Amino acid sequence: MTKKLAKWSLKDVIMVGITALVFGVIYLGAVHVGVYLGVLLTPVGLAVLANEFIFGVWFMAAAFAGYVIQRPGAALITEMIAALLEVFMGNFYGPIVFVSGFVQGIGTEAGFMSNGYHRAGWPQLIIGAIAATVTSFIWGIVRASFSGLQWQLLAAIFVIRLLSALLFSAVIVKVVCDRLAKMGVLSNYPSGATQR
Amino acid sequence: MRQLNPTVKFSVILLVGLIVSFQNNLRLNLILVILFATITAVYLPILKWLRLWLWLSLAAIGVFFSGYFFLQEKTVGGQWYGWHLSGQTRYGLQLATRIYSFGFLGASFAATTTLPALIESLQQQLHLPPQFAYGIMAAFHVAPLIPPVYRQTQLSLWSRGLSAPWLSARLMTPLLVKSVRWSEILATAMISRGFTAEAPRTHFKKYQIQWFDWLFAVSLIGLTVGVTFWKSF
Amino acid sequence: MSLQAKLTFAVEQRLVTVDLQLDPGEARGLYGPSGIGKSTLLGLLAGQSTAGIKQGQVLYEGQPIAALTANQRVARVSLMFQNPDLQFCTATPRTELYFCLENQAIPPAEMAAKVSWALAFCGIAQLADQPLVTLSGGEKQLVALACCVVLESRYLLLDEPFANLDQQTSQQLVVKLQQLQQERHLGVLLIDHRLANTSNWIDQWYMFTDQQVALTTRQHLTQQAELLQQTLPAVTKKSEAAISSVLTMSQFSLPVGQRAIVFPDVALAAGQMIGITGRSGIGKSTFLKSLMGLGPHQGQLLLNGRRVKKCRRRLFRELSWVMQNPQDQFIAVTVAQELGSGSLNKQGVAKTLHQLGLSDKADVSPFLLSQGQQRRLAVASFLARPLALLLVDEPTYGQDQANAWQLMTMSRHKANQQTLVLVVSHDQCLLHQFCDDVWDLNQYAEVTNAAIKSDR
Numbered sequence: 056m057t058k059k060l061a062k063w064s065l066k067d068v069i070m071v072g073i074t075a076l077v078f079g080v081i082y083l084g085a086v087h088v089g090v091y092l093g094v095l096l097t098p099v100g101l102a103v104l105a106n107e108f109i110f111g112v113w114f115m116a117a118a119f120a121g122y123v124i125q126r127p128g129a130a131l132i133t134e135m136i137a138a139l140l141e142v143f144m145g146n147f148y149g150p151i152v153f154v155s156g157f158v159q160g161i162g163t164e165a166g167f168m169s170n171g172y173h174r175a176g177w178p179q180l181i182i183g184a185i186a187a188t189v190t191s192f193i194w195g196i197v198r199a200s201f202s203g204l205q206w207q208l209l210a211a212i213f214v215i216r217l218l219s220a221l222l223f224s225a226v227i228v229k230v231v232c233d234r235l236a237k238m239g240v241l242s243n244y245p246s247g248a249t250q251r
Numbered sequence: 252m253r254q255l256n257p258t259v260k261f262s263v264i265l266l267v268g269l270i271v272s273f274q275n276n277l278r279l280n281l282i283l284v285i286l287f288a289t290i291t292a293v294y295l296p297i298l299k300w301l302r303l304w305l306w307l308s309l310a311a312i313g314v315f316f317s318g319y320f321f322l323q324e325k326t327v328g329g330q331w332y333g334w335h336l337s338g339q340t341r342y343g344l345q346l347a348t349r350i351y352s353f354g355f356l357g358a359s360f361a362a363t364t365t366l367p368a369l370i371e372s373l374q375q376q377l378h379l380p381p382q383f384a385y386g387i388m389a390a391f392h393v394a395p396l397i398p399p400v401y402r403q404t405q406l407s408l409w410s411r412g413l414s415a416p417w418l419s420a421r422l423m424t425p426l427l428v429k430s431v432r433w434s435e436i437l438a439t440a441m442i443s444r445g446f447t448a449e450a451p452r453t454h455f456k457k458y459q460i461q462w463f464d465w466l467f468a469v470s471l472i473g474l475t476v477g478v479t480f481w482k483s484f
Numbered sequence: 485m486s487l488q489a490k491l492t493f494a495v496e497q498r499l500v501t502v503d504l505q506l507d508p509g510e511a512r513g514l515y516g517p518s519g520i521g522k523s524t525l526l527g528l529l530a531g532q533s534t535a536g537i538k539q540g541q542v543l544y545e546g547q548p549i550a551a552l553t554a555n556q557r558v559a560r561v562s563l564m565f566q567n568p569d570l571q572f573c574t575a576t577p578r579t580e581l582y583f584c585l586e587n588q589a590i591p592p593a594e595m596a597a598k599v600s601w602a603l604a605f606c607g608i609a610q611l612a613d614q615p616l617v618t619l620s621g622g623e624k625q626l627v628a629l630a631c632c633v634v635l636e637s638r639y640l641l642l643d644e645p646f647a648n649l650d651q652q653t654s655q656q657l658v659v660k661l662q663q664l665q666q667e668r669h670l671g672v673l674l675i676d677h678r679l680a681n682t683s684n685w686i687d688q689w690y691m692f693t694d695q696q697v698a699l700t701t702r703q704h705l706t707q708q709a710e711l712l713q714q715t716l717p718a719v720t721k722k723s724e725a726a727i728s729s730v731l732t733m734s735q736f737s738l739p740v741g742q743r744a745i746v747f748p749d750v751a752l753a754a755g756q757m758i759g760i761t762g763r764s765g766i767g768k769s770t771f772l773k774s775l776m777g778l779g780p781h782q783g784q785l786l787l788n789g790r791r792v793k794k795c796r797r798r799l800f801r802e803l804s805w806v807m808q809n810p811q812d813q814f815i816a817v818t819v820a821q822e823l824g825s826g827s828l829n830k831q832g833v834a835k836t837l838h839q840l841g842l843s844d845k846a847d848v849s850p851f852l853l854s855q856g857q858q859r860r861l862a863v864a865s866f867l868a869r870p871l872a873l874l875l876v877d878e879p880t881y882g883q884d885q886a887n888a889w890q891l892m893t894m895s896r897h898k899a900n901q902q903t904l905v906l907v908v909s910h911d912q913c914l915l916h917q918f919c920d921d922v923w924d925l926n927q928y929a930e931v932t933n934a935a936i937k938s939d940r
Contacts (some may be wrong), residue, residue, distance in 0.1 A: 063449065065441060072390025072436035077426050080397045084466060093313050100320030102313025106429070112418075123427075142357070142365040143391065147303060149261075149357020150261050151268035199314065199408055200273045200349060208321045209417050230420045231277040231427060235819040238424075239849040240431050367575060385583070389573035395617045396569060400812075406776070407813045409800035411825055412869050425815055428851075432811065433570055442569035443530060444631055445558035445587035453589045455582040 059227045060132075066243075068136070069126060075116040075137030078111055079144060081114045103201075103208070107215040111223030116188045117163035118224040119185065122232050125245040130183065133162030151198070157192040162187030163224065175246065180229055184220040192216060252363040257372040264360050272353055273280050277479040280348035287355035294362040305433065307354040309478040313345035318343035342369060366391050372458040389437050393403040400429055487561070487639050487671055489529055492542030494519035495862055496854070499538065502697040504529075504690060506640060511665050511685060512670040515705055516692025517884040519854025522675045526641050527675070530563045531821050544639070561763040562632035562648060566644040568624035574757070577603065577619075577627045578612040579683075581634045588635065603632035607810075622653030629660060633668075640664065642674035646681045647882055650763040650910070654681050679705060693819050700883065709885060716889045719896060721757075723823055728789075730872045730904040731751050731775070735783035738774055740767035744782075754872065757899040759915030761926030762909045768908045772875050775906075776805060788872055794838055801872040808881055810862030811851065819853070819861060828868040836864055857889040868896050874898055876907045880914060892918045 116137045121130030138156025146152050148207055168181020192213055193224035196202050201209060236242050252260070271279060283478035290301050319339045336344070371390055373379040404425045415422045488504040506512055516522055526532060529542055530554055531549030542549045544560040552560075565571050568923060570833055576579045581599040590598070603609045606626045611619060625645060632640050640661075646904065660687060664670045676682065679689075679702055688932040691700045729751035737746040745767050752758065760768055774781045779796035785792045788802055807813055816822040819842055823833045837843045840860050845853060862881055876895055882890035890909070896918050899905040909915055915922045 060380050060383065061448070063380075063382055063386075064438070066384025066434050066438035068383050068391050069437050070431055072297050073393060073430040073433055074427060076390060076394050076397055077401075077423075077430055080401055081423070081426075090309060094309060097313045097316050100316040100318075102310075103317045105313070114368050136383075136390075139368075139369075139387065140391055140394075142361060144394065145305070145361075145367075147358045147361065148353045149268075149352055149360040150265040151272075151357060153265060154260075154269065155474065199277055200272075200346055203275075203323050204317065205321045205323050208317070225421070227418070231423050234420065234424050234817055235427055235431070236813075237849065238428065239852045242430050242437075248299055274912050290840050310560065318885060338675075367577075373796070392575060392616070393570065402778075403807065403812060406795070406800070406805055407807065408815065409797050409814075410804040410806070410866060412801070413825065414797070414814075421815065425812070428811075428814070436565070436567060437573065439527075439532065439561075440565055441573050442532065442554045442686050443558070443563040444584045444932040446583075446637060447554040450553060450555045450587075452586045454586060455594055455595050457592075460875045 060128075063124065063132075068185065071116065071120045071124075071133040072128075072136055072140060074119055075133065075140055076144070078112060078115045079137070079141060079241045080120075101208075102201075104211060104215060108214045108219055109223075110191075111150065111184070111219035111221070113191075114159055114163050114184065114220055114224035115228055117160050117187070118166075118180055118183055119232065120169045121163060122180060122228060123235075123241055123244045123246045125167070125172055125175050127168070127172055128164070129158035130163040131157070134149065134163065154192060155191070155198070158186050159191045162190035177225070180225040181221065184225045187224065188213070188217045188220045225251055252294065252359060255363075255466045256376070256458055256460050256468075257369040258376040258458075259460055259468055260307055260360060260364060261277070261369060264356050265469045268353060268356055270475050271349060274341075274479060275345045277345050277348060277473065278481070280345065283352040284348060286320075287352070287359045290359045291355050291362060291384050303354065303358055307351050310354075310425070311350040314350060315343040315347040317430060318346040335357060339351060366456075371454065375454060375458045376399060376460065378450060381446075381452060385441065385446060386438075389441065393433060393437070396433075397426075403427060413426055433447055441461045454465065480481055485543070487529070487544055487673075489540070489542045491528070491542065492538045493521075493525070493528060493536045495524055495536065497582055498694060500525075500692075500695060500697060503542075503701075504697060506639065506671045506673055509665060509669040509676075510688075510881040511661070511812050512699075513679075513681070513682065513686045513702075514673060514675045514692060514697075515677075515689045516697075518677075518856040518859075518887055520692050522692055523643050526563065526643050526673075526675060526811070530558050530561050530641055532563075538783055539758060554694060555589075558584075558588065558635045558637055558734055560856055561639040561641060562637035564625070564628050564632060564640065564642040564645055566647040568940060569623045570615050571628055573623075575615055576613050577608060577630065579629065579883045584631050584635050593842065597632055599711060605633055605663075606630040607656075609848065612925070620653075621648040622650075622656070625649060625653075625657055627659070629657070629664075631832075633664065634881055637670070639671040639673070642672070643676050644677070644882065645678060646678070651681075652763060657684060658682060660695060679709075693822060712885055716886070717893065719893070720900065721896070721918075721920065731787075734787040736785055737771055737782045739780065740770050744927055745771070747783075747928060752904050753905050754902045755899060756921070757896055757907065757919045757920040759912075759919035760906060760925065761910065761912050761915055761922060766925045769877065771805040772805070772877060772908060773904070775875060776800075776803070787939065794814045802871065803875065804866045804869065804871055806863055806866050806874070806876045806879065809876040810858040813862050813865075814850040814858075817846050818848065819850055822850050822861060823865050823868070825865070832868060834928060837933070838870070840864055856883060859883060859887065859891060860894070863894050867894065871898075874903050874905045876905065878910070880909060888914060910934070 089106050089109065096102045097125040105127040117130040119132040120133035134156045138153045142149055143153055165186040166179045169179060169182050176214055232246060236246055255444055322339050322342045370384045374384045404422060406413045488501050494500050502525065506889050514522055528537060531542060531552060534550045542602055550567060551558060572580050581602060582595055585595050585598060597674040603611060603612050606629050608623065608630060611623060639912050646735055662674055687702050687707055689702055690697050708834045737744050760771065762768055770779060772781050775792065776828050777792050777799060814822060816825050820833050823836055828836065834916040837846055844859060850858060853861060879891045879895065883891065892914055895905050895907055
């Protein structure tokens with residue numbers, strides 16, 4: 056573990072940290088909408104769905120880092136750094152968020168692991184999005200104790216989260232990263248190097 | 252709470268959160284809520300504390316109704332400290348109190364710990380590698396620059412007669428360009444101040460695990476485990 | 485016993501030969517056009533990398549710097565950067581200085597005294613425990629200087645340290661640097677575009693040209709600048725009397741900190757170019773922002789007859805804002821797309837590229853251009869759209885004379901096409917040459933908020 060961590064440079068850590076914060080800020084833009092939507096959905100008992108539409112934003116930092124840095128552990132470690140930062144940026148659930156970060160990171164990581172970290176592309180991002188949905192869903196059931204809910208509602212949560220994950224952490228991440236690589240911004244990273 | 256070692260505090264609260272997660276224990280939830288809402292009240296200004304209640308309540312009421320309406324099998328209710336609760340209400344309450352207990356556990360941590368303190372302590376107690384420690388710290392301290400840049404990017408797109416839809420690749424690209432650039436500039440600056448991950452470094456502030464850390468850990472985990480195995484109804 | 489650099493290094497397919505020497509207690513400058521590779525050279529001199537060095541090496545007291553690790557290098561040399569926002573990793577000046585000492589593995593017992601001394605030396609003891617984010621650019625530069633002081637480096641290399649500072653703050657920094665040079669016997673080498681900042685201090689300058697870096701004097705550089713000035717194309721101010729006014733201000737005032745800037749009642753017409761100047765922190769950017777509805781103002785502000793209240797997209801149908809740093813505004817993958825993302829068609833793009841001298845760079849990423857090219861591209865990409873009002877923030881910042889002239893010419897050209905152009909700049913000289921009118925915000929009635937209130 057320490058050997059793997061030693062490979063990270065200071066610049067990489069700062070980069071994934073700032074990226075996580077950027078996605079956090081973007082996410083915050085939607086939180087207000089999420090709250091109002093949640094309040095609207097409360098009387099019919101569907102408030103739990105409100106945040107699912109943007110759930111995929113949570114996986115973006117990990118997917119971005121995994122895709123750009125292409126190194127074992129990049130996605131997982133990034134998601135944990137993101138969770139740690141989040142605790143101090145006003146997420147009042149505190150340390151337990153760290154567990155969520157770990158669980159989501161493992162899911163995204165699985166995508167990049169699927170081909171031995173050789174080259175990241177659509178399949179890796181999509182597998183990562185699906186895996187992160189599955190792991191975060193299982194943890195969500197445990198953490199929020201949703202096991203008692205009717206399966207239809209659980210299925211709705213799962214499907215919406217999956218779509219959100221595919222859109223944000225696969226499609227948008229891929230489009231943005233490829234642009235950055237073409238712009239020459241990522242020339243110091245593997246994903247930028249393969250572009251040229 | 253402020254005097255506690257940040258690593259110990261973090262781990263214990265994390266562990267208690269996990270214990271809460273793996274069961275449906277209304278009594279445990281309520282005990283933790285009362286305990287930590289009180290602790291939080293000591294450390295937070297009253298207005299912030301009330302706002303915390305408000306935010307948590309919005310979430311809690313939401314899940315209460317989800318639990319109430321969508322319970323799998325409508326089990327029979329029962330007596331609870333002389334209250335008659337239907338199965339639905341009980342499930343809803345279990346979900347809702349869990350939100351509160353997570354919220355106050357977390358808030359009690361956040362209100363009494365700073366990120367630099369936790370990072371320093373993680374370095375000293377758990378040997379977090381220095382590039383992670385100072386990298387995370389550096390990222391944290393540029394956070395205030397991000398919202399203005401978000402706005403700036405938006406205006407820059409408008410200035411070209413383009414729209415800047417929220418969460419579009421067009422808006423996100425310039426923001427991520429900045430993340431990469433900033434990380435390069437910051438890392439260069441830190442290295443020019445002599446930072447290197449390999450060389451030994453000293454620590455101005457020492458973090459140690461003391462007797463009251465052990466007391467906190469043992470008593471809180473003891474309480475949580477104790478209530479878990481206390482015959483529930 | 486000195487810093488010696490005899491080397492050849494590559495910048496963008498050019499090979500540059502350097503012969504540079506700096507003794508302890510000596511102060512020299514490094515001068516040259518934008519994008520020529522000055523910052524790259526400074527990085528090499530500080531031993532941050534050896535990338536691009538084809539031949540030769542950098543020696544400190546006879547020892548090659550590149551062989552040392554980062555924490556060993558600082559004993560010899562410290563670097564200071566131009567962006568005051570992006571050089572700290574902790575919360576306060578004091579903790580930042582502790583960070584520096586921890587890097588050096590200094591025993592904790594000795595730290596407090598060293599830190600207090602360095603803070604006092606730089607005159608920022610009173611700021612020691614304030615969050616860094618709340619400090620001004622000048623204060624941050626003094627903190628950066630304190631880092632160099634606490635590290636006790638023998639040489640100090642500065643990359644445009646005054647770029648974000650006004651004259652007064654620049655002079656404070658110069659005094660501190662002189663003190664370091666003379667009392668602590670430090671060798672100082674700094675990059676600057678403006679000789680005026682250090683006119684009573686640094687006489688020896690290294691001139692950076694396409695192929696070499698060689699020693700010359702300030703006098704010589706000043707003469708050259710004057711010669712260059714004569715070769716620059718003349719300014720054409722086409723001032724037609726426009727019919728309606730674009731921007732109307734009446735009883736307009738802006739709160740800036742504890743003060744307020746009170747503007748005279750004016751109606752500005754299309755086709756005019758107005759320069760806005762004043763010392764840092766006076767409220768130049770605040771003024772531009774208020775025109776876009778960012779931040780509060782008092783009195784009336786009309787853009788094309790409509791009140792400016794909140795910052796909405798609608799407002800930007802009639803105005804554009806060119807920001808200080810071109811890199812903040814690039815949105816496209818290639819130079820051609822950058823120009824085409826506005827309202828230019830293909831022929832228009834080709835023509836503009838030709839005017840900018842960027843025809844061969846059409847498919848290159850904007851980020852790979854030189855600094856001067858980036859700035860020209862950024863300004864040009866906002867000029868194609870028909871506009872009522874164009875706001876330009878410090879277009880010539882960090883630019884050499886020739887580039888600055890071209891940028892101002894581009895803005896003037898837009899004004900001549902019936903747009904009202906407001907340009908913010910520190911460079912009063914340039915403003916007077918290009919603008920129809922120059923507002924010095926220092927001159928504007930500056931009263932405390934309390935005084936305004938009692939007036940009403």
